[in-house]
Amino acid sequence: MKYETDVVVIGAGGGGLAAAISASKAGAQVILIEREDDSGGVLNQCIHNGFGLHYFRKDLTGPEFKESLQEELEKTNVTVLKSTFVLEVTQDKKILFVNKNGINEIKTKSLVMATGARERHFNSLAIPGDRVSGIFTAGVAQKYINLQNLKPANKALILGSGDIGLIMARRLHLEGIEVEGVVEILPYPGGLERNVQQCLRDYNIPLYLSHTVTRVEGDKRLNRVYVSQVDENRNIIPNTEKIFEVDALITSVGLIPSIKPVEFVQTAPGFVTSNTNQTSEDWIFAAGNCTVVFDLVDFVAREGEKAGKYAALYAKKEYLPQELIKIKKGENINILHPSYIDPEEKSKLYIRVSKVFDKAEIVVEPLGIKIIEEEARPSEMIEISLKPFQDSKIKEIEVKAHGIS
Amino acid sequence: MIAVIGGGIVGSLIAREINKYEKDVYLFEAKNGIGMGVTKGNSGIVHGGYDDPPGTLRAELCYMGNRLYDELSKELSIEVLRAGSHVVAFNNEEVSIIDEIEENAINNNVKEYKILDKNEILEMEPLLNQNVLKSFYCPIAGVTEPWEVAMQAARSLEINGGKVFKEKKLVEVNRKNNKYELIFEDASSYLADLVVNACGLYADEVAKLFGDNLPFIFPVKGEYFLFGKDIKYTNSVIFPTPTPLTKGCLVVPTVDGGFLAGPNARGVKSKKDFSTTAEGLLEVKEKSLKLIPSLDFSKNIVKVFAGLRPETQKKDFYIDVGEHGNVIHVSGIRSPGLTAAPAIAKYVVEFLITEKMHIGLRKREDYISHVGKIPHLVETNLNYWEKVIEEDSEAGEMICFCNKVTKKEIKEAIKNGARTVDDIKFATRASFGECQGSFCTSKILKIISEETHISPQDIQQNEKGSWIIASEVRSI
Numbered sequence: 001m002k003y004e005t006d007v008v009v010i011g012a013g014g015g016g017l018a019a020a021i022s023a024s025k026a027g028a029q030v031i032l033i034e035r036e037d038d039s040g041g042v043l044n045q046c047i048h049n050g051f052g053l054h055y056f057r058k059d060l061t062g063p064e065f066k067e068s069l070q071e072e073l074e075k076t077n078v079t080v081l082k083s084t085f086v087l088e089v090t091q092d093k094k095i096l097f098v099n100k101n102g103i104n105e106i107k108t109k110s111l112v113m114a115t116g117a118r119e120r121h122f123n124s125l126a127i128p129g130d131r132v133s134g135i136f137t138a139g140v141a142q143k144y145i146n147l148q149n150l151k152p153a154n155k156a157l158i159l160g161s162g163d164i165g166l167i168m169a170r171r172l173h174l175e176g177i178e179v180e181g182v183v184e185i186l187p188y189p190g191g192l193e194r195n196v197q198q199c200l201r202d203y204n205i206p207l208y209l210s211h212t213v214t215r216v217e218g219d220k221r222l223n224r225v226y227v228s229q230v231d232e233n234r235n236i237i238p239n240t241e242k243i244f245e246v247d248a249l250i251t252s253v254g255l256i257p258s259i260k261p262v263e264f265v266q267t268a269p270g271f272v273t274s275n276t277n278q279t280s281e282d283w284i285f286a287a288g289n290c291t292v293v294f295d296l297v298d299f300v301a302r303e304g305e306k307a308g309k310y311a312a313l314y315a316k317k318e319y320l321p322q323e324l325i326k327i328k329k330g331e332n333i334n335i336l337h338p339s340y341i342d343p344e345e346k347s348k349l350y351i352r353v354s355k356v357f358d359k360a361e362i363v364v365e366p367l368g369i370k371i372i373e374e375e376a377r378p379s380e381m382i383e384i385s386l387k388p389f390q391d392s393k394i395k396e397i398e399v400k401a402h403g404i405s
Numbered sequence: 406m407i408a409v410i411g412g413g414i415v416g417s418l419i420a421r422e423i424n425k426y427e428k429d430v431y432l433f434e435a436k437n438g439i440g441m442g443v444t445k446g447n448s449g450i451v452h453g454g455y456d457d458p459p460g461t462l463r464a465e466l467c468y469m470g471n472r473l474y475d476e477l478s479k480e481l482s483i484e485v486l487r488a489g490s491h492v493v494a495f496n497n498e499e500v501s502i503i504d505e506i507e508e509n510a511i512n513n514n515v516k517e518y519k520i521l522d523k524n525e526i527l528e529m530e531p532l533l534n535q536n537v538l539k540s541f542y543c544p545i546a547g548v549t550e551p552w553e554v555a556m557q558a559a560r561s562l563e564i565n566g567g568k569v570f571k572e573k574k575l576v577e578v579n580r581k582n583n584k585y586e587l588i589f590e591d592a593s594s595y596l597a598d599l600v601v602n603a604c605g606l607y608a609d610e611v612a613k614l615f616g617d618n619l620p621f622i623f624p625v626k627g628e629y630f631l632f633g634k635d636i637k638y639t640n641s642v643i644f645p646t647p648t649p650l651t652k653g654c655l656v657v658p659t660v661d662g663g664f665l666a667g668p669n670a671r672g673v674k675s676k677k678d679f680s681t682t683a684e685g686l687l688e689v690k691e692k693s694l695k696l697i698p699s700l701d702f703s704k705n706i707v708k709v710f711a712g713l714r715p716e717t718q719k720k721d722f723y724i725d726v727g728e729h730g731n732v733i734h735v736s737g738i739r740s741p742g743l744t745a746a747p748a749i750a751k752y753v754v755e756f757l758i759t760e761k762m763h764i765g766l767r768k769r770e771d772y773i774s775h776v777g778k779i780p781h782l783v784e785t786n787l788n789y790w791e792k793v794i795e796e797d798s799e800a801g802e803m804i805c806f807c808n809k810v811t812k813k814e815i816k817e818a819i820k821n822g823a824r825t826v827d828d829i830k831f832a833t834r835a836s837f838g839e840c841q842g843s844f845c846t847s848k849i850l851k852i853i854s855e856e857t858h859i860s861p862q863d864i865q866q867n868e869k870g871s872w873i874i875a876s877e878v879r880s881i
Contacts, residue, residue: 035806085809087783087809099802100794100798100801101798118840121840122841123707124706124841126630126709128683128686129680133867140846143847148851149877150877153875247875
C-alpha cells in the first residue's frame with residue numbers, strides 16, 4: 001500500500017508527539033511513526049518526577065508527561081504507526097517502512113526527525129580488562145528494573161554522572177542494590193545540580209570527581225572495577241587506584257544523537273538546524289535529542305512543537321525561509337543550538353558553556369544581547385530568546401561567554 | 406563413530422569433510438558455542454599464501470585453503486569478501502622485505518600478486534600513510550567471519566546425520582580394543598573408532614590423554630580495536646612488512662563494513678586470558694596509526710577485544726597420526742590457520758586417513774553439501790521480504806535497530822539451538838552493532854525466555870557464569 005501525507009514524524013518520544021500534535025493543529029495531515037510497541041520513548045521508563053515544570057507547569061513523572069501528550073494526540077486525527085521501522089528516507093521525499101503488515105511507502109511533503117539519541121556504550125570507551133557480563137548502560141538498567149521487573153545487579157558502581165547515571169544511582173539504591181559510588185572523569189558533575197542533591201547526597205552515595213575506570217575484571221561476570229584519579233588533562237595519576245568489588249558497572253557516559261536513516265543532510269553529530277528546526281534539506285525538520293542533547297524533555301517537547309508547526313507550514317507552502325544567518329560558537333561556548341537563524345522568526349538559543357563559571361556573562365553579537373548567569377556550568381543549558389529582527393547588515397551572529405566577578 | 410574433539414573452525418571443517426564419507430561423525434565442543442575459542446578472536450583474514458616459509462605445512466595448506474574458500478562460501482552460505490591485501494613498505498629496509506616476499510611467493514607457487522608503486526597504491530587506498538613507497542598487492546586475499554564458517558560447518562553435520570555436542574569437555578580417554586572410550590566432564594561417555602583432536606589452545610593437553618607428546622602450545626595474545634561503519638578507512642587489508650614473529654598489526658575491513666585494527670603479539674601465561682590491556686591497546690593504536698593516520702580512536706570505536714593464538718616453538722602446524730593409532734592430532738594451528746582450515750580438512754581425510762592410515766572411505770551418495778542460512782531479511786529483496794511477512798508477521802517486527810534483525814530471525818536462531826545472548830549475536834548479528842545491544846538485549850532476553858522457558862535469571866551472555874539478571878525486583 002502507498003500512503004500520501006503532508007507531514008511524517010519519525011519517533012514518538014516527547015519531541016515527536018509534540019511535533020505531530022502541532023503539525024496537525026496547524027492543519028496538516030500527519031503520520032507519526034514509532035519503532036517501539038508504544039509511544040513515549042524513554043519517558044516510559046523514567047518513573048521519577050521532575051518532568052513538565054516548563055512545558056506543562058506541573059511536576060510530572062515520565063509516564064505522566066507522555067500521557068499528557070498522548071491525550072492531546074488523541075484529540076487530533078494523526079495516523080500513528082507503532083512497531084514500525086523506517087528503512088529508508090529518500091531525497092524524493094519517500095519514506096519506506098516495515099511492520100507486521102508488510103513493507104510500505106509514504107510520499108510526504110515534509111518530514112520531522114524526532115529520533116532521539118542512544119547511549120554511548122562502555123565498549124566504545126576502549127577501557128581494558130576481561131570480557132565479562134554485568135556492564136550496562138544506565139538506560140538499559142533502568143528498563144530492566146522499571147519495565148521488566150528484573151534486577152541486573154547486586155552491588156554496583158556507576159561510571160559517569162550524567163542525569164541518567166545520577167537517577168539510576170538512586171533507583172538502584174531504593175531497590176536494594178548497593179551503590180558503591182559514582183565515578184566522573186570531569187572535575188564537576190555531568191548532570192543537573194538538583195539531581196546531584198536528590199539522588200546522591202540525600203542517600204550518602206559518594207561522587208568521585210576527576211576519577212575514571214581503568215580496568216574491569218571478572219571470570220565471566222564482572223567482579224572488580226579499578227578506578228584512578230585523573231589530572232586536568234585526563235591523565236591517570238599514579239598510586240591513586242581504588243578497587244571496587246561489584247558485580248555491575250552502570251554507565252552514563254553520554255548520549256549520541258540518532259540520525260539514521262537520514263544520511264544526506266548536514267550533521268554535527270546531530271542534525272544541524274535553524275531556529276525553525278529546518279535542516280540543510282529544506283523539507284526535513286528535526287527536533288530534540290537528534291539535534292543536540294537537551295537537559296529536559298520540556299525543551300525537547302517545545303522544540304518538537306515548533307518543528308511540527310514549521311513542517312506543516314512548509315507542506316502548505318506557507319513557510320519558505322529567505323536568507324538564513326549563521327550563528328556560531330565563540331569563546332567558552334561548547335554547545336550552541338540552533339546553527340542558523342531565520343531573522344523573520346523568533347528564536348530560542350540553547351547554550352552550554354565549556355567550563356564552570358561562578359558568574360558568567362553571555363553575549364550575543366552583534367545583536368547587543370547580554371545576560372548574566374550565576375554558576376554557569378556545562379551540565380546546565382542556558383536559554384536565550386531572540387525576537388525577530390530586520391537588519392540586512394547582520395551576516396553572522398556569534399555567542400561568547402566570559403567570567404565576571 | 407568418528408569423533409572430532411574441538412568445535413572451532415578447524416574441527417568443524419574436519420568433521421564436515423569426514424561426514425561427506427561417514428554418517429556417524431560426532432563433533433564435541435567444550436564451550437557452549439561453536440567457534441567461540443581461538444576462532445572468535447581472530448583477524449578473519451583469508452590470506453594469499455605468499456609469505457609462509459617454503460617447505461612448511463603452513464605454506465602447503467594456506468594457498469590451497471584460500472582457493473577452497475570460493476566453493477566453501479557457496480556450500481556453507483558464508484560471506485567471503487575478496488578485498489585483496491597490501492603489504493606496505495615505508496623505507497628502503499621495508500622495500501627489501503617486499504622483494505623477499507615476492508621471492509617467497511614465487512617459491513610458494515603463488516602467482517596472484519602485483520608489486521605496486523606509490524601512486525598505484527594511493528589510488529587504491531587514499532587514506533593510507535602518504536609516505537608509502539611500495540606494496541605487495543595480493544588480489545585473492547580477503548576476509549570472512551571465522552565463527553560463521555565454524556557454525557555453518559557444524560550445521561552441515563546436523564543436516565547430514567552427524568551430531569554436534571556443546572559443553573562437552575574431554576577429561577579421560579580409555580583404549581578399548583581398537584576403539585577409544587571418551588569420557589567427558591559431565592560423566593557422559595562415547596565409544597569412537599577414530600578420533601580427531603582439534604582442540605586449538607589445548608590440543609597438546611588433549612593429546613596427552615591419548616598418550617602422545619605434541620609440541621608444547623603457548624598462548625600468544627593479540628588485541629584489537631573494532632571500528633564502526635561510519636568511515637571507510639580502507640578497501641583492502643593493509644599489512645605492515647612482517648617480522649619473523651608475526652605478520653604485524655594490520656588494518657582490516659570486516660565483512661559487514663566495519664574495520665579492525667590489530668593484533669599485537671604478546672605471550673601470556675594463561676590460556677583463559679582473553680583480557681585487553683592498557684599497554685597492548687596503546688601498542689595497537691600506535692602501530693595502526695602508522696598505516697592509516699586518520700583512524701579515529703576518539704569516537705569511532707565500537708569495542709576492543711583480544712584473541713589467543715596457539716603458538717608452538719616451530720611456528721608450524723603439527724598434523725599427524727598419534728603413536729597408538731586411530732587418533733589424529735591437529736595442533737599448532739596458528740596463522741594462517743583460518744585460511745588453511747578447509748585444506749587441513751582435506752589433508753586429514755585424503756592424506757592421513759586414506760593414504761597414511763589406509764582406511765577406505767567411500768563418498769556418500771546422500772550427502773547434502775549445501776547449508777542454508779537464516780536469511781538476513783534486510784539484505785533480501787523487498788518482494789521476498791514482503792512474502793515472508795505475509796506468512797509470518799514477526800518478519801516485520803524489528804528487534805535489533807542497528808543491524809536490522811527481525812523477531813523471526815531471532816526465533817529461527819533459537820530453533821537452531823541458540824540459548825545465550827551471544828548465540829543470537831553470532832547467529833543473526835543482533836546486538837552486534839553500534840549500540841552494542843543497548844536497545845535490543847532486553848528484548849532478546851525476553852524472546853529467549855518465552856521460547857525456551859528458561860527464566861531470565863538463567864540466561865547467560867555466553868559461557869556459564871556470565872549471568873545478566875540477578876533476580877526479580879519483586880515477586881509478583
